[in-house]
Amino acid sequence: MKPKFGVIVFPGSCDERDAYHAVDLIEGAEPKFLWHGDRDLKGVDVVVVPGGFSYGDYLRAGAIARFSPVMEAVARFAAEGGLVLGICNGFQVLCEAGLLPGALLPNRSLRFVCRQVDVVVENDRTPFTAACERGELLSVPVKHTTGCYFAPPEILEEIERNEQVLLRYAPGGNPNGSLADIAGVVNPGRNVFGLMPHPEHAVDSFTGSTDGAKIFHSLVEACTAGVG
């Protein structure tokens, strides 16, 4: 059985079709759309909370989407150890939902930034990064206004000690002012991962790098090996 990836569609999601196509390109993975108003996750193995501007990001990025019916189901799914990947706006939603530590603040420039960046893999012993090597550089684009990762000192220390920082912007390449160059963080259970860069926009040679595919390959491996 191919692992099924459920990509949530919120009003205002933009990169949900890109995530869908990225999964579709990965051998052994099957994409499905999940609707924000449904509480049914349709038996998927992985939930992808996609990028975009859910509910227009009005009020605060991700703040409204966390209250949608599907997120109740995602919280339960995560509590049971289900794999959840939050990309960009998805990362913001997962932080707002309390499924990931910390918060995302407006970029230091206070402007949207769209740029190809290098991120360093800090921990390769997770279902999201197993196909990468520790210290490996991945070339992936960022595109966001609210991507400056923040956590209070005690939480920052805890996630560092616990090796929950999976991706960091390469030295000198931090596009948004994130604390400790943090680009992606996993929960203590290692089954919920949020990142600001867009791996779904780096899966295909037509659009540049294919490094982002490694995140999806890692997830396929984790599912087929029964991990997570």
Place this chain on the structure above:
Amino acid sequence: MAKGAPPAADVAPPPVSVEQARSLGLTDAEFDRIRELLGRAPNSLELAVFSLLWSEHCAYKHSKKLLGTLPTGGEKVLRGPGENAGAVDAGAGLAVAFKVESHNHPSAVEPFQGAATGVGGILRDVFALGARPVAVLDSLRFGELDSQRSRYLFERVVAGISSYGNSVGVPTVGGEIYFERPYEQNCLVNVMCVGLAPVEQLLSSAARGEGNLVVLLGARTGRDGIGGASVLASAELTDEDHAKRPSVQIGDPLEESKLIECCLELVERRVLIALQDLGAGGLSSSASEMAAKGGVGIDLDVSKVPLREPGMEPFETMISESQERMLCVVERSRLDEIVAVCEKWETSATPIGSVTDSRHLRVFDGEELAGDIAVAALVDECPLYDLDARRPENPLALFPATPPTLTAGSGVQETFLTLLGAANVASRRWAFEQYDSLVQGRTVCRPEHADAAVLRLTYDGHGTSRAVAVSIDGNGRRVACDPYIGAAEAVCECAANLACTGAEPLGLTNCLNFGNPEKPHVAWQLSKAVEGLSAACRALSVPVVGGNVSLYNEGPDGPIYPTPVVGMVGEVEDAAKAGKSGFATGSGSDDMVALIGPFAPSQQGSELAKLRGELTAGLPSFDLAAVRSALELVRGAVRAGTVTSAHDVSEGGLACAVAESAIFGAVGCSLDLAPLIRRAEVDPETALFGEGPGGVLVSGSRESLMSLSKTAAGVGFLALGSLGGQTIGIAAGDARIELSIEDARRVFQTALAKRVP
């Protein structure tokens, strides 16, 4: 609602006076004509509707005759001028719809919302055809960056485009920005949208079928944007324009995003008989145009329109330009399905009227007939004006002079660095990094990767690697120097950008930004520019499939530079082979650089002449057929992989083109311009920095470029030197430029960011 036209006496009074007509921008003669057409005096609602439909913005009354001279036919044309957007056949059963539109005056008054709603408006024009918007490009003009107003407008316009375009999930993939004094008061914001649809899914806006329902989709209607088309878009700007802010609409990108998905789902379900956006003129304009195209009448009941605030007058509902609304025609039996789809997307569908056989637009307020006008009177009877065109003694004397920033005696290296960091030449990274250029996953060539944006039409593994290239161009200063040649150059520049990616032009759209056409010198610029566009389109066999006209672009200091902006879409056979503009070394080490085309550099109208305060009227004439041959050669060479880079020579001349290719590709070169100096009979400085159409800088292996040169007879092929290293070296006679790529990159990439707050 009663059938047929009721007697005039039934229409709600009171009739209006000629003073009211004048206050809405109608002339006395136009008011007389309206009375004649109605057989009575109009009431205030009818007058408001006429004032919008007969505004320059909606009726093209000063430009329609001229626009009729542009070539519009072609075998790939699926929708020509007159539809919401043009559309061409991109092969594999796919249609590409595209259009460019201006939002100049709203942006000059309130830059953030003006630009944001400019994006929103052009998206709706494209999905009104049933096409998914897949790309946005912007053509922007501001005053010089030493002015605080220009910096403010620049920053807020970019922020508005970024905010709306990014949120709505359509990538902004390209564009152009110029800074020139004549745009100081009246900035230009032209937005182009490209959409994609299966050919058989393309919709029309023609209302059909008596008894069918007219349904309003999307946002509620408010008092925002009342009179935008007549108040803002069809009159000159004055010092009191802050008072016009209420005429600028407010955008809601979430609502637009839901409306796009909702409309596209309705299109796929084949429920819609006709679809039309609500743009300038609001309901009045949309309903009239749908009725006119279908040869039918439409009855509307304004009391059914969902309002944002209570107590709106029927005329306000009819002319409101509230954003994120669409009007469609459907069969009664399918209303429930439409309502269900709209509920799914959390937007609304409200039946507000029906199609009739009366050929009248009738507006009811509940039971009361609030207005009744023959559709033809609104759409076809607007008086068209002949232009009183006269060439001014000195065409450049019309514009405020730009003080020189570069002295004539500067050395070549200093001149080079000044040009590379000039506001019109430097990298646009500061702006384009604020735009999401990647969403939807189609962007094969991003900004600064290639001369045009390249978008794949189908996803990898699910069909072909077919793609389209898109570019938008128009150098107003050169058009000011010579409207005919400058406008022809804009078309050539756009076609050259496409050729550099290997694209064959499919169609062209334009936005004609000019001053007040009632002034003879502006009329002369407009007519000459349209002649130039027409000649170039014919010579390059590119059909004009649509366009937009923005007149009255004048501030207290005078008119803007005449600025015809040209947007072109071309077909790329294989996305994997799309040409890049950065130098690239092949497998061997023996790579060379060459210049293809009839390029004859001149300092007339150039960036250098501007910086030195030496602009003069006139531009050298050139041979359009020779440009065509050169572009065909380049396109073929890119497609065949004979060249590894191709970059068209534009602002800042050949030296700046060389620097850009070196910076983009991170590969240096060592060139000698002696062959160009000989052929064009110019001095070294002109060879380095002179401008003109028909020059493409290419790189490739010596072997393949030498074989290409043998097929270039009569086209122009000059070997300029070799590729490699990390230094940009250009010799021209006794002059020599020598600079590391890193130093050039620093100047080129930081110049713009340094000048904005």
